Amino acid sequence: MASAAETPKGLAKSELLMGAGASRLQKTAALVGHGVLLTITSVSALAVLFIFVFIIRDALPFFRAEGFREFFTSTRWYPSSETAEFGALALFVGTALVTAGAVFLAAPLGLAAAVCLSDVLPFSLRQVVKPIIEVLAAIPSVAYGFFALVVLAPILQDQGGTLIAVCLWIVGLPLGAIGAVVIGDLTTAGLSERLRGRGRLFVTMLLLAACFTALFVLSGRLNHIEILSGTNALNVSLVLAIMALPTVVSVSEDALTAVGRELREGSYSLGATRAETVFKVAIPAASSGILAAVLLGVMRAIGETMVVWMASGNAAMVPRPWYNLLAPVRTLTATIAGDMGEADHVTGSSRYHVLFALGLCLLTFSFVCNLVSEWAVRRSKRARG
Amino acid sequence: MRLSTRKMLDRSFSGLGFFSIGLMALALVVLLAPICVGGVKAIVFRGTIEHRRFLLEKMGRGDRVAVEAGIEKAQETRLPVYARIEEFEKEMEGKPRSERRKYRKELGELKEALRELLGPMPGETRPVLPRDQYGQTRWDRASAKLRDLLYVESYDYSNSDAMGVEVFTPRSETFAGTALEPLFPYVETHLAEMLRPRLTFYWGFFTDRPIDANMFGGIWPALLGTIYLTLGAMLIAAPLGVIAAVYFVEYAGDNPLVSALRSCVSTLAGVPSIVFGLFGLAFLINTIHVSEGKSVLAGSLTLALLVLPTVIRSAEEAIRAVPNTYREAAMGLGASKWRTVTTVVLPAALSGILTGTIISTGRAAGETAPIIFTAAVSVGKPLRIWEVFTQGTPALPWSIYNLCTEHEAVDEIRHVQYGMVLTLVLAVLSLNLCAVIVRARISRRQAG
Numbered sequence: 001m002a003s004a005a006e007t008p009k010g011l012a013k014s015e016l017l018m019g020a021g022a023s024r025l026q027k028t029a030a031l032v033g034h035g036v037l038l039t040i041t042s043v044s045a046l047a048v049l050f051i052f053v054f055i056i057r058d059a060l061p062f063f064r065a066e067g068f069r070e071f072f073t074s075t076r077w078y079p080s081s082e083t084a085e086f087g088a089l090a091l092f093v094g095t096a097l098v099t100a101g102a103v104f105l106a107a108p109l110g111l112a113a114a115v116c117l118s119d120v121l122p123f124s125l126r127q128v129v130k131p132i133i134e135v136l137a138a139i140p141s142v143a144y145g146f147f148a149l150v151v152l153a154p155i156l157q158d159q160g161g162t163l164i165a166v167c168l169w170i171v172g173l174p175l176g177a178i179g180a181v182v183i184g185d186l187t188t189a190g191l192s193e194r195l196r197g198r199g200r201l202f203v204t205m206l207l208l209a210a211c212f213t214a215l216f217v218l219s220g221r222l223n224h225i226e227i228l229s230g231t232n233a234l235n236v237s238l239v240l241a242i243m244a245l246p247t248v249v250s251v252s253e254d255a256l257t258a259v260g261r262e263l264r265e266g267s268y269s270l271g272a273t274r275a276e277t278v279f280k281v282a283i284p285a286a287s288s289g290i291l292a293a294v295l296l297g298v299m300r301a302i303g304e305t306m307v308v309w310m311a312s313g314n315a316a317m318v319p320r321p322w323y324n325l326l327a328p329v330r331t332l333t334a335t336i337a338g339d340m341g342e343a344d345h346v347t348g349s350s351r352y353h354v355l356f357a358l359g360l361c362l363l364t365f366s367f368v369c370n371l372v373s374e375w376a377v378r379r380s381k382r383a384r385g
Numbered sequence: 386m387r388l389s390t391r392k393m394l395d396r397s398f399s400g401l402g403f404f405s406i407g408l409m410a411l412a413l414v415v416l417l418a419p420i421c422v423g424g425v426k427a428i429v430f431r432g433t434i435e436h437r438r439f440l441l442e443k444m445g446r447g448d449r450v451a452v453e454a455g456i457e458k459a460q461e462t463r464l465p466v467y468a469r470i471e472e473f474e475k476e477m478e479g480k481p482r483s484e485r486r487k488y489r490k491e492l493g494e495l496k497e498a499l500r501e502l503l504g505p506m507p508g509e510t511r512p513v514l515p516r517d518q519y520g521q522t523r524w525d526r527a528s529a530k531l532r533d534l535l536y537v538e539s540y541d542y543s544n545s546d547a548m549g550v551e552v553f554t555p556r557s558e559t560f561a562g563t564a565l566e567p568l569f570p571y572v573e574t575h576l577a578e579m580l581r582p583r584l585t586f587y588w589g590f591f592t593d594r595p596i597d598a599n600m601f602g603g604i605w606p607a608l609l610g611t612i613y614l615t616l617g618a619m620l621i622a623a624p625l626g627v628i629a630a631v632y633f634v635e636y637a638g639d640n641p642l643v644s645a646l647r648s649c650v651s652t653l654a655g656v657p658s659i660v661f662g663l664f665g666l667a668f669l670i671n672t673i674h675v676s677e678g679k680s681v682l683a684g685s686l687t688l689a690l691l692v693l694p695t696v697i698r699s700a701e702e703a704i705r706a707v708p709n710t711y712r713e714a715a716m717g718l719g720a721s722k723w724r725t726v727t728t729v730v731l732p733a734a735l736s737g738i739l740t741g742t743i744i745s746t747g748r749a750a751g752e753t754a755p756i757i758f759t760a761a762v763s764v765g766k767p768l769r770i771w772e773v774f775t776q777g778t779p780a781l782p783w784s785i786y787n788l789c790t791e792h793e794a795v796d797e798i799r800h801v802q803y804g805m806v807l808t809l810v811l812a813v814l815s816l817n818l819c820a821v822i823v824r825a826r827i828s829r830r831q832a833g
Binding site for chain 1: 386387388391392393395397398399400401402403404405406408409410412413416417419420466529625626628629631632633636637646647648649651652653654656657658659660661662663664666667670671672690693695697721722723747748750751752753754758782785786788789790793799802806809810813814817821
């Protein structure tokens with residue numbers, strides 16, 4: 001690095017001192033400078049190869065000693081017991097469950113917010129909303145983890161059922177009402193002019209009543225749910241969703257903005273409303289960018305360590321039933337972080353190397369995600385010309 | 386579909402957008418509000434006489450005369466409590482053995498609760514741990530401890546379907562009819578005189594060393610460790626990143642090597658942070674031995690690697706944003722490529738580079754996973770500058786984790802945890818604010 005700092009200075013000095021006749025020297029110096037720049041750039045770029053090499057180097061001894069089968073198919077994770085067992089399936093399921101929960105929440109919300117930013121809000125309001133997203137993205141993950149553990153977990157444990165029921169009402173009521181009106185409209189479209197108004201009213205009311213009863217019954221049931229521990233997959237999913245939101249919003253907003261005015265204006269001029277324009281024109285045109293946004297959100301959720309370590313409950317078992325978000329889980333990242341403390345003085349044992357095997361799985365997955373999202377971005381760029 | 390239905394759908398669609406943005410704002414408030422409220426309490430609180438005594442004895446701060454007078458006054462109001470206990474013990478001596486045994490356990494518990502609240506009893510030998518040497522230093526903790534003194538907490542499991550229900554039985558019931566019965570109302574009404582709470586601004590929270598596993602004192606070593614780690618990371622990452630960005634924008638042609646390097650950088654950006662930690666352990670510490678074990682140097686190198694892609698990207702964007710006319714003008718004056726870059730392009734892109742670097746600094750300060758295996762230790766002294774090459778350090782993010790999951794008295798030091806989180810969040814957010822200000826100032830200058 002010292003040479004990096006000195007070379008440019010030397011180069012500039014020699015240029016000052018050089019006359020016109022020294023063009024050969026100048027050329028050599030320029031070439032050397034170029035070479036140095038390339039070397040430094042390569043060092044930073046090739047760091048990722050180093051990471052791959054060293055993670056693989058430390059992961060291989062595990063696979064050589066224990067094989068692949070147990071690691072990927074067994075759910076018994078007892079790395080420190082007398083007869084050690086390294087079944088990581090439960091960890092994979094935990095990671096998948098938590099990530100799926102987070103993305104399930106973050107993707108629609110993020111997309112809606114991105115559309116709102118790109119198509120609905122006036123410019124001045126956009127400037128107000130942007131900092132909110134930036135701050136959400138800037139808050140350190142350990143602060144999110146602290147919040148999940150100290151603030152959210154007790155609330156979930158005490159009032160979890162009520163909270164879920166309230167959320168159900170907030171989401172279900174508008175959705176049900178819209179659905180009732182739309183279905184009422186669609187089903188009565190074929191009726192004669194005279195009957196249509198009354199028929200529509202009847203169907204809509206019927207559906208609304210059905211929706212209400214369903215909500216009442218469901219929320220009544222949810223209200224009685226007792227959450228044994230506030231540190232569970234739901235808690236982590238919620239917090240991870242908040243953490244993934246800024247990524248999803250900003251990347252998909254970029255994609256939506258890049259679609260351009262012409263397509264939208266074409267759609268408006270054909271009489272489409274804003275929602276129709278967005279759904280039928282803007283989102284399809286920006287689909288690869290949105291895919292990239294969601295993938296980046298997935299990567300953010302999968303790679304997150306502190307939140308899941310602090311608030312997921314760290315129980316290495318497959319929840320029963322497998323989609324049960326209220327059960328404590330354990331993820332790959334949390335296992336690496338948590339077990340290394342006991343394993344780093346037994347360097348060379350399977351217990352140490354298995355953590356690198358977990359790391360390798362994470363690395364491979366994020367690598368694949370990255371490739372796909374890059375491909376998607378490139379495709380959308382090419383489509384735009 | 387009817388027009389009115391379509392309009393309604395359109396409206397509700399906009400509503401969904403507003404809802405999700407509102408939800409984000411709400412999330413931010415819900416997240417930051419408890420952290421701010423709890424964090425401020427670490428610095429501004431009602432400190433008791435025990436707090437002032439602690440500061441005087443351990444830190445050598447405070448007005449000795451005033452504090453000693455305060456202790457004297459507090460002791461006066463505490464004496465009746467101890468007198469009651471003595472009286473009770475005398476009373477017990479006269480009672481039969483079975484009666485004595487009945488009260489022995491309860492008396493022990495009561496004394497323990499009293500010790501926690503007010504510190505050691507007069508005439509006892511001075512305990513070793515500072516937490517046993519002093520009573521409650523904070524009024525809010527003292528109120529919680531008062532409840533422990535007044536009530537016995539137990540769980541009622543009689544309803545086997547539901548979870549156990551917390552039941553509080555007053556301790557005065559246990560001691561009804563004995564000399565101790567009046568003690569409880571006395572303590573309850575005179576607690577303020579015994580502890581003499583006063584509004585305290587404890588600025589030492591940032592600059593004091595923690596004492597007795599963060600039960601007392603501040604967070605200075607962790608704060609300093611975070612500063613070292615972050616500065617170290619940026620000292621490495623900023624020059625490397627800017628040079629790489631210059632290369633990518635100004636020098637690199639459109640060849641396979643360059644596009645391979647580019648995808649390497651974007652892959653590096655996607656590597657999970659814990660994997661950086663593993664890499665730091667496997668490569669920096671176990672293979673090339675930058676230090677014997679954990680050290681600030683190893684942590685800084687790992688963090689530098691982590692923020693490198695962000696630095697490269699933002700610097701690249703900033704350099705790309707410099708209009709080509711600038712370059713053409715410099716070239717037209719006969720400047721070489723290198724001179725154009727150093728004297729024209731880089732100064733023009735400085736604001737953008739600075740913004741990106743500052744934001745990356747915030748990211749490096751808040752990251753925990755990469756430093757777990759490479760730099761962070763749970764307990765440590767504030768390091769001197771030359772020790773960073775060989776020694777690990779406590780760091781804020783790690784201490785937060787450590788104190789709220791692995792500390793033996795998690796609830797007792799909630800205020801310290803909140804204070805640490807607030808410090809970290811404030812540091813990161815003020816860095817971001819700096820970035821915004823820099824960006825705004827420079828863009829105004831460029832516009833005007």
